[in-house]
Amino acid sequence: MIASMTLVLAVLAGILVVIVVRGAPSLTLAMIIQTPEGGYYLGKGGGIANAIVGSLCLAFGASFLSFLFGLPIAFALQKEYLGRRLAQITRLSLDILWGTPSIVYGAFGFIIMVYFGLRASLLGGIIALALLMLPIMIRSIEEVIRMTPPELKEASYALGATRIETTLTVVLRQALPGIVTGVLLAFGRGIGDAASILFTAGYTDYIPHSLFDPVASLPLAIFFQVATPIPEVQQRAYAAALILLIIVLLISLASRFLSRRCSRHIVR
Amino acid sequence: MVLAVAFANSIVLFIGLGLFIKSVPILQKKSILHLLLSSNWHPLKGEFGFYPFIIGTLEVTGIAMVLAIPVCLLSAIYLSEYAHYRFREIARVTVDIMAAIPSVIYGLWGVIVLVPFVCALGKMLDTPTTGYSLLAGGMILAIMASPVIISVSLEVLRTVPIQAREAALALGTTKWEAIKHVVLRSTLRGIFSAIILGFARAFGETIAVLMIVGNVPKVPKSIFDPAYPLPALLANNYGEMMSIPLYNSALLLSALILLLVVSVFNVTAQLALMRIERR
Numbered sequence: 001m002i003a004s005m006t007l008v009l010a011v012l013a014g015i016l017v018v019i020v021v022r023g024a025p026s027l028t029l030a031m032i033i034q035t036p037e038g039g040y041y042l043g044k045g046g047g048i049a050n051a052i053v054g055s056l057c058l059a060f061g062a063s064f065l066s067f068l069f070g071l072p073i074a075f076a077l078q079k080e081y082l083g084r085r086l087a088q089i090t091r092l093s094l095d096i097l098w099g100t101p102s103i104v105y106g107a108f109g110f111i112i113m114v115y116f117g118l119r120a121s122l123l124g125g126i127i128a129l130a131l132l133m134l135p136i137m138i139r140s141i142e143e144v145i146r147m148t149p150p151e152l153k154e155a156s157y158a159l160g161a162t163r164i165e166t167t168l169t170v171v172l173r174q175a176l177p178g179i180v181t182g183v184l185l186a187f188g189r190g191i192g193d194a195a196s197i198l199f200t201a202g203y204t205d206y207i208p209h210s211l212f213d214p215v216a217s218l219p220l221a222i223f224f225q226v227a228t229p230i231p232e233v234q235q236r237a238y239a240a241a242l243i244l245l246i247i248v249l250l251i252s253l254a255s256r257f258l259s260r261r262c263s264r265h266i267v268r
Numbered sequence: 269m270v271l272a273v274a275f276a277n278s279i280v281l282f283i284g285l286g287l288f289i290k291s292v293p294i295l296q297k298k299s300i301l302h303l304l305l306s307s308n309w310h311p312l313k314g315e316f317g318f319y320p321f322i323i324g325t326l327e328v329t330g331i332a333m334v335l336a337i338p339v340c341l342l343s344a345i346y347l348s349e350y351a352h353y354r355f356r357e358i359a360r361v362t363v364d365i366m367a368a369i370p371s372v373i374y375g376l377w378g379v380i381v382l383v384p385f386v387c388a389l390g391k392m393l394d395t396p397t398t399g400y401s402l403l404a405g406g407m408i409l410a411i412m413a414s415p416v417i418i419s420v421s422l423e424v425l426r427t428v429p430i431q432a433r434e435a436a437l438a439l440g441t442t443k444w445e446a447i448k449h450v451v452l453r454s455t456l457r458g459i460f461s462a463i464i465l466g467f468a469r470a471f472g473e474t475i476a477v478l479m480i481v482g483n484v485p486k487v488p489k490s491i492f493d494p495a496y497p498l499p500a501l502l503a504n505n506y507g508e509m510m511s512i513p514l515y516n517s518a519l520l521l522s523a524l525i526l527l528l529v530v531s532v533f534n535v536t537a538q539l540a541l542m543r544i545e546r547r
Contacts, residue, residue, distance in 0.1 A: 001342045001343070001345060001346035001350065002346060003342075004338070004339040004340075004342040004343045004346070005342070005343045005346050005347070005351075005359070007339055008339065008340070008343050008363075008366075008414060008418070009359075009362060011411055012362060012365070012366050014377075014381070015369065015373070015374070015377050015411075018377055018380055018381055019373060019376070019377060022380060069272070069275065072269065072272040073272040073273060073275070073276045075269070075272075076269040076270070076272045076273045077273070081269045081270075081273075082269075082273060086273065088542070089277065090273055090276055090277055092535065092538055092539075092542075093276065093277050093279075093280045094276060095534060095535075095538045096280055096531045096534050096535060096538075097279060097280060098534075099465070099468050099469070099472075099530055099531070099533075099534035100283070100472070100527060100530060100531070101471070101472025101473065101474060101499060101526055101527075101530060102472075102474065103472065103474040103499045103502050103503055103523070103526070104283065104287075104472070104523050104526055104527045105283075106503075106506075107287065107502060107506060107519070107520060107523040108282075108283045108286055108287065108523075110506065111286050111287070111290060111520070112286075131279065134276075134279070138276070185368075188368050189368070191370075192368075192369070192370025192371070192372065192373070193370065193371070194370070194371065194372045194474075194475040195371075195474040195475050195499070195503055198503055198506075199506055219370055219372040219475070222372050222373070222376060223372055223375070223475060223479070226376055226379060226479070237376065238376070241372070241373050241376050244370060244372070244373060245369065245370075245373055248368055248369065248370060249365065249368075251368075252364065252365060252368050256361075
Protein backbone atom coordinates (compact mmCIF):
# COMPACT_ATOMS: atom_id res chain seq x y z
CA MET A 1 0.00 0.00 0.00
CA ILE A 2 2.79 2.38 0.90
CA ALA A 3 4.49 1.35 -2.33
CA SER A 4 1.49 2.34 -4.43
CA MET A 5 1.12 5.64 -2.58
CA THR A 6 4.80 6.32 -3.21
CA LEU A 7 4.31 5.47 -6.87
CA VAL A 8 1.51 8.02 -7.22
CA LEU A 9 3.53 10.75 -5.50
CA ALA A 10 6.64 9.83 -7.50
CA VAL A 11 4.76 10.14 -10.79
CA LEU A 12 3.54 13.61 -9.87
CA ALA A 13 7.03 14.64 -8.77
CA GLY A 14 8.42 13.16 -11.99
CA ILE A 15 6.02 15.20 -14.10
CA LEU A 16 6.80 18.46 -12.30
CA VAL A 17 10.58 17.89 -12.36
CA VAL A 18 10.74 16.89 -16.03
CA ILE A 19 8.64 19.85 -17.19
CA VAL A 20 10.65 22.32 -15.09
CA VAL A 21 14.05 20.91 -16.09
CA ARG A 22 13.18 20.77 -19.79
CA GLY A 23 11.38 24.10 -19.85
CA ALA A 24 13.61 26.30 -17.71
CA PRO A 25 16.63 26.63 -20.08
CA SER A 26 14.56 28.04 -22.93
CA LEU A 27 12.34 30.24 -20.81
CA THR A 28 13.57 33.75 -21.56
CA LEU A 29 12.01 37.16 -21.26
CA ALA A 30 11.78 37.36 -25.04
CA MET A 31 9.63 34.21 -25.02
CA ILE A 32 7.11 35.93 -22.80
CA ILE A 33 6.88 39.41 -24.30
CA GLN A 34 7.40 38.88 -28.05
CA THR A 35 5.03 37.59 -30.65
CA PRO A 36 6.37 35.16 -33.29
CA GLU A 37 8.52 36.73 -36.00
CA GLY A 38 8.95 35.54 -39.59
CA GLY A 39 10.45 32.06 -39.69
CA TYR A 40 9.50 31.44 -36.08
CA TYR A 41 8.36 27.93 -36.79
CA LEU A 42 11.71 27.16 -38.40
CA GLY A 43 13.55 28.11 -35.24
CA LYS A 44 14.04 31.86 -35.77
CA GLY A 45 13.30 34.64 -33.24
CA GLY A 46 10.17 35.57 -31.42
CA GLY A 47 8.14 34.43 -28.45
CA ILE A 48 4.76 33.16 -27.47
CA ALA A 49 3.17 36.35 -26.13
CA ASN A 50 0.34 35.76 -28.59
CA ALA A 51 -0.47 32.44 -26.94
CA ILE A 52 -0.16 33.78 -23.39
CA VAL A 53 -2.40 36.78 -24.05
CA GLY A 54 -4.78 34.62 -26.07
CA SER A 55 -5.10 32.03 -23.34
CA LEU A 56 -5.75 34.70 -20.72
CA CYS A 57 -8.39 36.36 -22.92
CA LEU A 58 -10.10 33.03 -23.53
CA ALA A 59 -10.04 31.98 -19.89
CA PHE A 60 -11.16 35.37 -18.51
CA GLY A 61 -13.91 35.70 -21.10
CA ALA A 62 -15.17 32.20 -20.53
CA SER A 63 -15.01 32.52 -16.73
CA PHE A 64 -17.01 35.73 -16.91
CA LEU A 65 -19.61 34.24 -19.24
CA SER A 66 -20.09 31.06 -17.26
CA PHE A 67 -20.13 32.98 -13.95
CA LEU A 68 -22.93 35.12 -15.37
CA PHE A 69 -25.02 32.02 -16.02
CA GLY A 70 -23.61 29.85 -13.27
CA LEU A 71 -24.30 31.94 -10.18
CA PRO A 72 -28.08 32.21 -10.71
CA ILE A 73 -28.26 28.48 -11.46
CA ALA A 74 -26.32 27.67 -8.31
CA PHE A 75 -28.65 29.87 -6.25
CA ALA A 76 -31.71 28.39 -7.91
CA LEU A 77 -30.75 24.91 -6.75
CA GLN A 78 -31.63 25.82 -3.15
CA LYS A 79 -34.74 24.23 -1.78
CA GLU A 80 -36.57 27.57 -1.51
CA TYR A 81 -36.72 27.82 -5.27
CA LEU A 82 -36.82 24.25 -6.45
CA GLY A 83 -38.48 20.98 -5.53
CA ARG A 84 -36.18 18.21 -4.34
CA ARG A 85 -36.82 16.02 -7.34
CA LEU A 86 -36.09 18.72 -9.93
CA ALA A 87 -32.99 19.86 -8.04
CA GLN A 88 -31.70 16.30 -8.10
CA ILE A 89 -32.30 15.96 -11.83
CA THR A 90 -30.50 19.25 -12.42
CA ARG A 91 -27.56 18.12 -10.31
CA LEU A 92 -27.39 14.90 -12.27
CA SER A 93 -27.41 16.69 -15.59
CA LEU A 94 -24.66 19.01 -14.36
CA ASP A 95 -22.66 15.94 -13.38
CA ILE A 96 -23.14 14.54 -16.87
CA LEU A 97 -21.88 17.85 -18.26
CA TRP A 98 -18.90 17.75 -15.90
CA GLY A 99 -17.93 14.32 -17.22
CA THR A 100 -18.48 15.15 -20.89
CA PRO A 101 -15.17 14.97 -22.78
CA SER A 102 -13.93 18.39 -23.81
CA ILE A 103 -13.59 17.30 -27.44
CA VAL A 104 -17.38 16.91 -27.51
CA TYR A 105 -17.74 20.54 -26.36
CA GLY A 106 -15.35 21.48 -29.14
CA ALA A 107 -17.42 19.67 -31.76
CA PHE A 108 -20.66 21.10 -30.38
CA GLY A 109 -19.17 24.60 -30.22
CA PHE A 110 -18.18 24.22 -33.84
CA ILE A 111 -21.73 23.23 -34.83
CA ILE A 112 -23.07 26.36 -33.09
CA MET A 113 -20.48 28.52 -34.81
CA VAL A 114 -21.34 27.13 -38.24
CA TYR A 115 -25.02 27.64 -37.48
CA PHE A 116 -24.49 31.32 -36.65
CA GLY A 117 -21.95 31.79 -39.44
CA LEU A 118 -19.00 32.54 -37.17
CA ARG A 119 -15.40 31.73 -38.08
CA ALA A 120 -12.92 30.26 -35.61
CA SER A 121 -12.55 33.21 -33.25
CA LEU A 122 -12.06 34.41 -29.70
CA LEU A 123 -15.85 34.43 -29.27
CA GLY A 124 -16.18 30.82 -30.48
CA GLY A 125 -13.45 29.70 -28.12
CA ILE A 126 -15.03 31.56 -25.23
CA ILE A 127 -18.41 29.90 -25.86
CA ALA A 128 -16.93 26.39 -26.01
CA LEU A 129 -14.82 26.99 -22.90
CA ALA A 130 -17.72 28.54 -21.01
CA LEU A 131 -19.77 25.39 -21.63
CA LEU A 132 -16.89 23.34 -20.24
CA MET A 133 -16.53 25.57 -17.17
CA LEU A 134 -20.21 25.94 -16.33
CA PRO A 135 -20.77 22.61 -14.53
CA ILE A 136 -17.48 22.90 -12.61
CA MET A 137 -18.39 26.35 -11.39
CA ILE A 138 -22.01 25.60 -10.48
CA ARG A 139 -21.27 22.35 -8.66
CA SER A 140 -18.53 23.84 -6.50
CA ILE A 141 -20.54 26.98 -5.66
CA GLU A 142 -23.59 24.88 -4.91
CA GLU A 143 -21.71 22.50 -2.58
CA VAL A 144 -20.92 25.49 -0.36
CA ILE A 145 -24.38 27.04 -0.58
CA ARG A 146 -25.83 23.76 0.67
CA MET A 147 -23.67 24.05 3.80
CA THR A 148 -25.37 27.31 4.85
CA PRO A 149 -26.95 26.63 8.25
CA PRO A 150 -30.76 26.66 7.90
CA GLU A 151 -31.06 28.64 11.15
CA LEU A 152 -29.25 31.51 9.49
CA LYS A 153 -31.73 31.66 6.63
CA GLU A 154 -34.63 31.25 9.04
CA ALA A 155 -33.37 34.19 11.09
CA SER A 156 -33.35 36.26 7.93
CA TYR A 157 -36.87 35.17 7.00
CA ALA A 158 -38.05 35.89 10.55
CA LEU A 159 -36.90 39.46 10.10
CA GLY A 160 -39.21 39.71 7.12
CA ALA A 161 -36.67 39.38 4.32
CA THR A 162 -37.88 37.85 1.08
CA ARG A 163 -36.29 34.82 -0.62
CA ILE A 164 -34.31 37.01 -3.01
CA GLU A 165 -33.12 39.33 -0.24
CA THR A 166 -31.99 36.42 1.88
CA THR A 167 -30.18 34.87 -1.06
CA LEU A 168 -28.41 38.05 -2.06
CA THR A 169 -27.36 39.12 1.43
CA VAL A 170 -27.06 36.09 3.72
CA VAL A 171 -26.42 33.18 1.35
CA LEU A 172 -24.15 35.13 -0.99
CA ARG A 173 -21.86 36.04 1.87
CA GLN A 174 -21.82 32.47 3.16
CA ALA A 175 -21.07 31.18 -0.32
CA LEU A 176 -18.22 33.59 -1.00
CA PRO A 177 -15.37 31.12 -0.42
CA GLY A 178 -17.16 28.59 -2.60
CA ILE A 179 -17.62 31.16 -5.34
CA VAL A 180 -13.94 32.06 -5.25
CA THR A 181 -12.84 28.40 -5.37
CA GLY A 182 -15.38 27.54 -8.03
CA VAL A 183 -14.40 30.39 -10.33
CA LEU A 184 -10.68 29.73 -9.92
CA LEU A 185 -11.11 25.99 -10.36
CA ALA A 186 -13.04 26.55 -13.57
CA PHE A 187 -10.50 29.14 -14.72
CA GLY A 188 -7.64 26.71 -14.16
CA ARG A 189 -9.45 23.93 -15.99
CA GLY A 190 -10.34 26.26 -18.85
CA ILE A 191 -6.91 27.76 -19.39
CA GLY A 192 -5.34 24.33 -19.75
CA ASP A 193 -7.94 22.76 -22.00
CA ALA A 194 -6.90 22.18 -25.58
CA ALA A 195 -9.51 19.92 -27.14
CA SER A 196 -12.47 22.28 -26.82
CA ILE A 197 -10.68 25.23 -28.48
CA LEU A 198 -8.97 23.17 -31.15
CA PHE A 199 -11.57 24.02 -33.80
CA THR A 200 -13.37 26.90 -32.15
CA ALA A 201 -10.59 29.41 -31.36
CA GLY A 202 -8.26 28.84 -34.31
CA TYR A 203 -4.60 29.80 -34.11
CA THR A 204 -2.75 32.95 -35.10
CA ASP A 205 0.58 34.71 -34.64
CA TYR A 206 -1.06 37.94 -33.59
CA ILE A 207 -2.65 39.24 -30.43
CA PRO A 208 -6.43 39.44 -31.02
CA HIS A 209 -8.01 42.89 -31.40
CA SER A 210 -11.67 41.96 -31.38
CA LEU A 211 -13.95 39.13 -30.36
CA PHE A 212 -14.13 37.95 -33.95
CA ASP A 213 -10.38 37.52 -34.50
CA PRO A 214 -8.88 34.06 -34.27
CA VAL A 215 -6.76 33.66 -31.18
CA ALA A 216 -3.72 31.61 -30.14
CA SER A 217 -3.57 29.72 -26.86
CA LEU A 218 -0.90 28.11 -24.70
CA PRO A 219 -2.15 24.51 -24.83
CA LEU A 220 -2.39 24.61 -28.60
CA ALA A 221 1.00 26.33 -28.83
CA ILE A 222 2.47 23.38 -26.94
CA PHE A 223 0.53 20.89 -29.01
CA PHE A 224 1.57 22.32 -32.39
CA GLN A 225 5.19 23.09 -31.50
CA VAL A 226 6.03 19.71 -30.04
CA ALA A 227 4.88 18.06 -33.27
CA THR A 228 7.52 19.85 -35.38
CA PRO A 229 10.83 18.12 -36.10
CA ILE A 230 12.97 21.19 -35.32
CA PRO A 231 14.62 21.02 -31.86
CA GLU A 232 14.54 24.81 -31.25
CA VAL A 233 10.80 24.86 -31.78
CA GLN A 234 10.32 21.84 -29.52
CA GLN A 235 12.32 23.67 -26.85
CA ARG A 236 9.75 26.42 -27.03
CA ALA A 237 6.98 23.90 -26.47
CA TYR A 238 8.71 22.88 -23.24
CA ALA A 239 8.98 26.52 -22.19
CA ALA A 240 5.32 27.11 -23.03
CA ALA A 241 4.41 24.04 -20.97
CA LEU A 242 6.36 25.44 -18.04
CA ILE A 243 4.53 28.77 -18.31
CA LEU A 244 1.18 27.00 -18.44
CA LEU A 245 2.11 24.80 -15.49
CA ILE A 246 3.16 27.82 -13.44
CA ILE A 247 -0.13 29.61 -14.23
CA VAL A 248 -2.20 26.56 -13.29
CA LEU A 249 -0.31 25.93 -10.05
CA LEU A 250 -0.52 29.61 -9.08
CA ILE A 251 -4.28 29.55 -9.60
CA SER A 252 -4.59 26.40 -7.54
CA LEU A 253 -2.56 28.01 -4.71
CA ALA A 254 -4.51 31.26 -4.96
CA SER A 255 -7.82 29.46 -4.67
CA ARG A 256 -6.72 27.73 -1.47
CA PHE A 257 -5.42 30.99 0.01
CA LEU A 258 -8.38 33.17 -1.03
CA SER A 259 -11.02 30.70 0.07
CA ARG A 260 -9.41 30.55 3.50
CA ARG A 261 -9.40 34.36 3.64
CA CYS A 262 -13.01 34.66 2.59
CA SER A 263 -14.22 32.04 5.01
CA ARG A 264 -13.26 34.22 7.97
CA HIS A 265 -16.61 35.99 7.87
CA ILE A 266 -18.66 32.87 7.67
CA VAL A 267 -21.15 31.69 10.25
CA ARG A 268 -21.01 27.95 10.76
CA MET B 269 -34.58 31.20 -11.34
CA VAL B 270 -36.78 28.66 -13.12
CA LEU B 271 -35.30 29.91 -16.36
CA ALA B 272 -31.79 29.37 -15.06
CA VAL B 273 -32.56 25.80 -14.09
CA ALA B 274 -34.27 25.10 -17.39
CA PHE B 275 -31.15 26.44 -19.13
CA ALA B 276 -28.87 24.17 -17.09
CA ASN B 277 -30.93 21.11 -17.96
CA SER B 278 -31.33 21.94 -21.59
CA ILE B 279 -27.60 22.15 -22.32
CA VAL B 280 -27.21 18.38 -22.11
CA LEU B 281 -30.24 17.91 -24.35
CA PHE B 282 -29.04 20.51 -26.83
CA ILE B 283 -25.59 18.96 -27.12
CA GLY B 284 -27.05 15.50 -27.64
CA LEU B 285 -29.70 16.74 -30.05
CA GLY B 286 -27.25 18.90 -32.02
CA LEU B 287 -24.84 16.01 -32.49
CA PHE B 288 -27.68 13.65 -33.38
CA ILE B 289 -29.17 15.92 -36.03
CA LYS B 290 -25.76 16.35 -37.60
CA SER B 291 -25.12 12.61 -37.67
CA VAL B 292 -28.51 11.73 -39.21
CA PRO B 293 -27.23 11.90 -42.85
CA ILE B 294 -24.77 9.06 -42.32
CA LEU B 295 -27.23 7.03 -40.27
CA GLN B 296 -29.69 7.20 -43.16
CA LYS B 297 -27.12 5.90 -45.63
CA LYS B 298 -25.65 3.10 -43.53
CA SER B 299 -26.92 1.00 -40.70
CA ILE B 300 -25.46 1.74 -37.29
CA LEU B 301 -24.29 -1.85 -36.89
CA HIS B 302 -22.40 -1.73 -40.16
CA LEU B 303 -20.72 1.52 -39.12
CA LEU B 304 -19.69 0.15 -35.74
CA LEU B 305 -18.43 -3.23 -36.93
CA SER B 306 -16.77 -2.48 -40.25
CA SER B 307 -13.04 -1.81 -40.25
CA ASN B 308 -12.88 -0.06 -43.65
CA TRP B 309 -11.95 3.55 -43.02
CA HIS B 310 -11.71 5.23 -46.42
CA PRO B 311 -13.49 8.58 -46.16
CA LEU B 312 -12.66 9.46 -49.78
CA LYS B 313 -14.53 6.37 -50.99
CA GLY B 314 -17.34 7.03 -48.56
CA GLU B 315 -16.54 4.09 -46.31
CA PHE B 316 -16.69 4.80 -42.61
CA GLY B 317 -15.99 1.82 -40.37
CA PHE B 318 -15.51 2.80 -36.75
CA TYR B 319 -14.41 -0.64 -35.57
CA PRO B 320 -10.63 0.04 -35.31
CA PHE B 321 -11.29 3.29 -33.47
CA ILE B 322 -13.72 1.75 -31.03
CA ILE B 323 -11.37 -1.13 -30.34
CA GLY B 324 -8.50 1.36 -29.97
CA THR B 325 -10.47 3.40 -27.44
CA LEU B 326 -11.55 0.35 -25.46
CA GLU B 327 -8.07 -1.16 -25.38
CA VAL B 328 -6.26 2.00 -24.41
CA THR B 329 -8.82 2.67 -21.67
CA GLY B 330 -8.67 -0.97 -20.57
CA ILE B 331 -4.89 -0.88 -20.20
CA ALA B 332 -5.22 2.35 -18.25
CA MET B 333 -7.73 0.77 -15.87
CA VAL B 334 -5.64 -2.38 -15.34
CA LEU B 335 -2.70 -0.18 -14.39
CA ALA B 336 -4.61 2.40 -12.37
CA ILE B 337 -7.15 0.42 -10.34
CA PRO B 338 -4.86 -1.58 -8.01
CA VAL B 339 -2.49 1.32 -7.38
CA CYS B 340 -5.27 3.84 -6.78
CA LEU B 341 -7.37 1.63 -4.53
CA LEU B 342 -4.40 0.64 -2.40
CA SER B 343 -3.40 4.30 -2.11
CA ALA B 344 -6.92 5.28 -1.11
CA ILE B 345 -7.10 2.51 1.51
CA TYR B 346 -3.72 3.53 2.85
CA LEU B 347 -4.73 7.19 3.06
CA SER B 348 -8.07 6.41 4.66
CA GLU B 349 -7.09 3.68 7.13
CA TYR B 350 -3.38 3.80 7.88
CA ALA B 351 -2.00 7.27 7.19
CA HIS B 352 -1.64 10.04 9.72
CA TYR B 353 -4.35 12.63 9.19
CA ARG B 354 -1.79 15.31 8.41
CA PHE B 355 -0.30 13.17 5.66
CA ARG B 356 -3.82 12.53 4.38
CA GLU B 357 -4.42 16.26 4.01
CA ILE B 358 -1.11 16.72 2.19
CA ALA B 359 -1.93 13.82 -0.11
CA ARG B 360 -5.36 15.32 -0.82
CA VAL B 361 -3.74 18.57 -1.94
CA THR B 362 -1.27 16.62 -4.07
CA VAL B 363 -4.03 14.69 -5.77
CA ASP B 364 -5.90 17.94 -6.41
CA ILE B 365 -2.80 19.36 -8.05
CA MET B 366 -2.51 16.24 -10.21
CA ALA B 367 -6.10 16.73 -11.31
CA ALA B 368 -5.42 20.38 -12.14
CA ILE B 369 -2.48 19.75 -14.49
CA PRO B 370 -3.66 20.36 -18.08
CA SER B 371 -3.88 17.32 -20.34
CA VAL B 372 -1.52 18.79 -22.90
CA ILE B 373 1.21 18.83 -20.23
CA TYR B 374 0.56 15.16 -19.50
CA GLY B 375 0.85 14.57 -23.23
CA LEU B 376 4.15 16.42 -23.42
CA TRP B 377 5.47 14.46 -20.46
CA GLY B 378 4.38 11.28 -22.21
CA VAL B 379 6.35 12.28 -25.31
CA ILE B 380 9.46 13.08 -23.25
CA VAL B 381 9.38 10.16 -20.81
CA LEU B 382 6.89 7.40 -21.65
CA VAL B 383 7.53 7.06 -25.38
CA PRO B 384 11.31 6.43 -25.00
CA PHE B 385 10.53 4.14 -22.06
CA VAL B 386 8.11 2.01 -24.07
CA CYS B 387 10.56 2.01 -26.98
CA ALA B 388 13.30 0.68 -24.71
CA LEU B 389 10.91 -1.85 -23.20
CA GLY B 390 9.98 -3.05 -26.68
CA LYS B 391 13.66 -3.52 -27.56
CA MET B 392 14.19 -5.53 -24.40
CA LEU B 393 11.28 -7.81 -25.27
CA ASP B 394 12.32 -8.14 -28.94
CA THR B 395 9.25 -6.37 -30.28
CA PRO B 396 10.44 -3.38 -32.29
CA THR B 397 8.25 -0.36 -31.60
CA THR B 398 8.47 3.39 -32.06
CA GLY B 399 7.16 3.88 -28.55
CA TYR B 400 4.06 5.65 -29.84
CA SER B 401 1.81 2.79 -28.82
CA LEU B 402 -1.22 1.49 -26.95
CA LEU B 403 0.92 0.89 -23.89
CA ALA B 404 2.21 4.47 -23.73
CA GLY B 405 -1.33 5.80 -24.22
CA GLY B 406 -2.66 3.47 -21.55
CA MET B 407 0.02 4.55 -19.10
CA ILE B 408 -0.69 8.25 -19.52
CA LEU B 409 -4.43 7.61 -19.16
CA ALA B 410 -3.79 5.61 -16.00
CA ILE B 411 -1.95 8.60 -14.55
CA MET B 412 -4.69 11.01 -15.62
CA ALA B 413 -7.53 8.88 -14.27
CA SER B 414 -5.88 8.23 -10.91
CA PRO B 415 -6.71 11.58 -9.21
CA VAL B 416 -10.43 10.93 -9.85
CA ILE B 417 -10.30 7.34 -8.59
CA ILE B 418 -8.21 8.16 -5.52
CA SER B 419 -10.19 11.20 -4.40
CA VAL B 420 -13.65 9.69 -4.93
CA SER B 421 -12.80 6.38 -3.25
CA LEU B 422 -11.10 8.21 -0.38
CA GLU B 423 -14.28 10.25 0.16
CA VAL B 424 -16.33 7.06 0.10
CA LEU B 425 -14.06 5.21 2.52
CA ARG B 426 -14.22 8.11 4.95
CA THR B 427 -18.03 7.86 5.10
CA VAL B 428 -17.75 4.58 7.04
CA PRO B 429 -18.26 5.50 10.72
CA ILE B 430 -15.34 4.86 13.05
CA GLN B 431 -17.66 2.81 15.30
CA ALA B 432 -18.07 0.19 12.56
CA ARG B 433 -14.32 -0.36 12.52
CA GLU B 434 -14.15 -0.40 16.32
CA ALA B 435 -16.94 -2.95 16.54
CA ALA B 436 -15.05 -5.29 14.22
CA LEU B 437 -11.78 -4.79 16.09
CA ALA B 438 -13.55 -5.44 19.39
CA LEU B 439 -14.63 -8.82 18.02
CA GLY B 440 -10.98 -9.68 17.72
CA THR B 441 -10.34 -9.17 14.01
CA THR B 442 -7.01 -7.88 12.80
CA LYS B 443 -6.86 -4.42 11.28
CA TRP B 444 -6.74 -5.81 7.74
CA GLU B 445 -9.69 -8.13 8.41
CA ALA B 446 -11.69 -5.19 9.71
CA ILE B 447 -10.87 -3.21 6.59
CA LYS B 448 -11.67 -6.11 4.29
CA HIS B 449 -14.90 -7.31 5.88
CA VAL B 450 -16.34 -4.07 7.23
CA VAL B 451 -14.96 -1.04 5.43
CA LEU B 452 -14.54 -2.44 1.93
CA ARG B 453 -17.68 -4.59 2.08
CA SER B 454 -19.89 -1.63 2.96
CA THR B 455 -18.33 0.74 0.41
CA LEU B 456 -18.11 -1.65 -2.52
CA ARG B 457 -20.68 0.27 -4.52
CA GLY B 458 -18.94 3.59 -3.95
CA ILE B 459 -15.56 2.25 -4.91
CA PHE B 460 -17.11 0.79 -8.03
CA SER B 461 -18.48 4.26 -8.85
CA ALA B 462 -15.05 5.77 -8.33
CA ILE B 463 -13.63 3.32 -10.85
CA ILE B 464 -16.42 4.06 -13.33
CA LEU B 465 -15.79 7.80 -13.01
CA GLY B 466 -12.10 7.19 -13.68
CA PHE B 467 -13.02 5.04 -16.67
CA ALA B 468 -15.24 7.79 -18.08
CA ARG B 469 -12.48 10.34 -17.63
CA ALA B 470 -9.99 8.12 -19.45
CA PHE B 471 -12.48 7.19 -22.18
CA GLY B 472 -13.01 10.76 -23.34
CA GLU B 473 -9.50 12.09 -22.86
CA THR B 474 -8.24 13.55 -26.11
CA ILE B 475 -5.10 15.59 -26.39
CA ALA B 476 -2.71 13.62 -24.18
CA VAL B 477 -3.62 10.34 -25.88
CA LEU B 478 -3.53 11.87 -29.32
CA MET B 479 0.06 12.99 -28.71
CA ILE B 480 1.45 9.57 -27.83
CA VAL B 481 -0.76 6.78 -29.11
CA GLY B 482 0.48 6.78 -32.69
CA ASN B 483 -2.77 7.32 -34.61
CA VAL B 484 -2.78 4.47 -37.15
CA PRO B 485 -6.32 3.45 -38.14
CA LYS B 486 -5.83 -0.32 -37.80
CA VAL B 487 -6.87 -2.79 -35.16
CA PRO B 488 -3.75 -3.09 -32.96
CA LYS B 489 -2.30 -6.60 -32.59
CA SER B 490 -0.15 -6.09 -29.50
CA ILE B 491 0.20 -3.43 -26.83
CA PHE B 492 3.30 -2.15 -28.63
CA ASP B 493 1.30 -1.34 -31.77
CA PRO B 494 -0.04 2.13 -32.39
CA ALA B 495 -3.80 2.63 -32.10
CA TYR B 496 -6.27 5.37 -32.99
CA PRO B 497 -8.92 6.11 -30.33
CA LEU B 498 -12.19 7.89 -31.19
CA PRO B 499 -11.39 11.25 -29.51
CA ALA B 500 -8.09 11.40 -31.37
CA LEU B 501 -9.89 10.72 -34.66
CA LEU B 502 -12.24 13.59 -33.98
CA ALA B 503 -9.49 15.99 -32.94
CA ASN B 504 -7.24 15.19 -35.89
CA ASN B 505 -9.78 15.43 -38.66
CA TYR B 506 -12.64 17.65 -37.64
CA GLY B 507 -12.81 21.10 -39.13
CA GLU B 508 -10.48 20.22 -42.01
CA MET B 509 -12.21 17.83 -44.36
CA MET B 510 -15.60 19.48 -44.49
CA SER B 511 -15.75 19.17 -48.27
CA ILE B 512 -16.00 15.37 -48.38
CA PRO B 513 -19.66 14.37 -48.17
CA LEU B 514 -20.68 12.50 -45.03
CA TYR B 515 -17.23 12.89 -43.44
CA ASN B 516 -18.43 15.66 -41.19
CA SER B 517 -21.49 13.62 -40.31
CA ALA B 518 -19.40 10.51 -39.56
CA LEU B 519 -17.12 12.46 -37.23
CA LEU B 520 -20.04 13.98 -35.37
CA LEU B 521 -21.49 10.50 -35.00
CA SER B 522 -18.26 9.54 -33.25
CA ALA B 523 -18.69 12.56 -30.94
CA LEU B 524 -22.25 11.40 -30.22
CA ILE B 525 -21.02 7.88 -29.41
CA LEU B 526 -18.44 9.35 -27.03
CA LEU B 527 -21.04 11.54 -25.34
CA LEU B 528 -23.49 8.66 -24.94
CA VAL B 529 -20.98 6.15 -23.57
CA VAL B 530 -19.45 8.61 -21.13
CA SER B 531 -22.87 9.86 -19.99
CA VAL B 532 -24.18 6.35 -19.33
CA PHE B 533 -21.13 5.56 -17.20
CA ASN B 534 -21.32 8.88 -15.36
CA VAL B 535 -25.03 8.58 -14.60
CA THR B 536 -24.58 5.05 -13.24
CA ALA B 537 -21.74 6.15 -10.98
CA GLN B 538 -23.44 9.33 -9.80
CA LEU B 539 -26.72 7.59 -8.97
CA ALA B 540 -24.82 5.06 -6.85
CA LEU B 541 -22.89 7.85 -5.12
CA MET B 542 -26.11 9.78 -4.44
CA ARG B 543 -27.56 6.71 -2.74
CA ILE B 544 -24.48 6.49 -0.51
CA GLU B 545 -24.66 10.19 0.33
CA ARG B 546 -28.27 9.83 1.45
CA ARG B 547 -27.39 7.12 3.95
